[in-house]
Amino acid sequence: MPLADSKNQIQLVKDGLINLLFPEVCIGCETELSVRENYLCYTCWESIHLTYFEGFKEPSSLDKLFWGRVEFNATYALFYFERGKVSQKLLHALKYQFKGNLGVYLGGLTATKLADHPVFKEVQALIPVPLHPKKAFIRGYNQSEKIAQGISTVWKIPVIQQEVLKTKHTESQTKKDQFQRWDNVSSIFKVKGDLSNYQHIAIVDDVITTGATLESMAKELKEANPSLKISIISLALAKS
Numbered sequence: 587m588p589l590a591d592s593k594n595q596i597q598l599v600k601d602g603l604i605n606l607l608f609p610e611v612c613i614g615c616e617t618e619l620s621v622r623e624n625y626l627c628y629t630c631w632e633s634i635h636l637t638y639f640e641g642f643k644e645p646s647s648l649d650k651l652f653w654g655r656v657e658f659n660a661t662y663a664l665f666y667f668e669r670g671k672v673s674q675k676l677l678h679a680l681k682y683q684f685k686g687n688l689g690v691y692l693g694g695l696t697a698t699k700l701a702d703h704p705v706f707k708e709v710q711a712l713i714p715v716p717l718h719p720k721k722a723f724i725r726g727y728n729q730s731e732k733i734a735q736g737i738s739t740v741w742k743i744p745v746i747q748q749e750v751l752k753t754k755h756t757e758s759q760t761k762k763d764q765f766q767r768w769d770n771v772s773s774i775f776k777v778k779g780d781l782s783n784y785q786h787i788a789i790v791d792d793v794i795t796t797g798a799t800l801e802s803m804a805k806e807l808k809e810a811n812p813s814l815k816i817s818i819i820s821l822a823l824a825k826s
């Protein structure tokens with residue numbers, strides 16, 4: 587047996603053993619996953635309501651959310667966030683259970699859905715919604731950055747991490763629901779880096795509720811770069 591093959595065999599046995607000792611369970615229903623399932627079992631994947639915005643010819647509810655507030659060249663969310671459903675568990679796992687790779691995985695799925703989109707295929711770089719440094723310290727990673735990494739891998743465009751910085755976080759929002767909280771934060775963003783190399787960027791987020799965070803971030807970016815085209819990509823959109 588060639589060395590590479592035997593190495594693969596060893597890896598397979600290792601994976602099998604690890605799986606036997608620590609079986610991966612579905613984030614949605616906690617049943618054991620088969621080797622072909624990723625993060626969720628088939629049934630739980632099926633229960634997630636996709637938006638299908640990628641095929642919309644008319645403005646979507648997400649487009650309309652920003653009408654009269656800020657202009658985006660294109661907007662996208664992969665699925666609807668629904669309280670008490672699998673979509674909530676998925677986003678919770680991404681934020682709080684150290685499942686950064688889940689973000690990369692879902693980002694990859696999103697990028698694949700938009701591969702032929704006439705507007706999104708012009709996007710040259712991705713800017714993840716920044717996490718407050720304190721949160722990043724506690725959690726260890728920024729979930730939006732993980733999603734952006736997944737998109738970046740499929741589209742082969744860079745993730746810009748240091749250009750935009752969230753400088754202030756209003757503590758008064760802490761009583762709000764964990765998903766509403768971030769969207770409702772009246773954040774102050776400060777543009778640091780030079781974006782003049784780019785004509786079109788996409789801001790990447792995990793879940794959109796009111797859109798306030800994206801609105802304030804986009805306004806700040808536009809003020810510093812008036813001709814910059816901005817699109818947004820989110821994993822989820824809260825159903826209003």
Ligand SMILES: [Zn+2]
Binds near residue numbers: 612613615616617
């Ligand atoms: Zn399941």
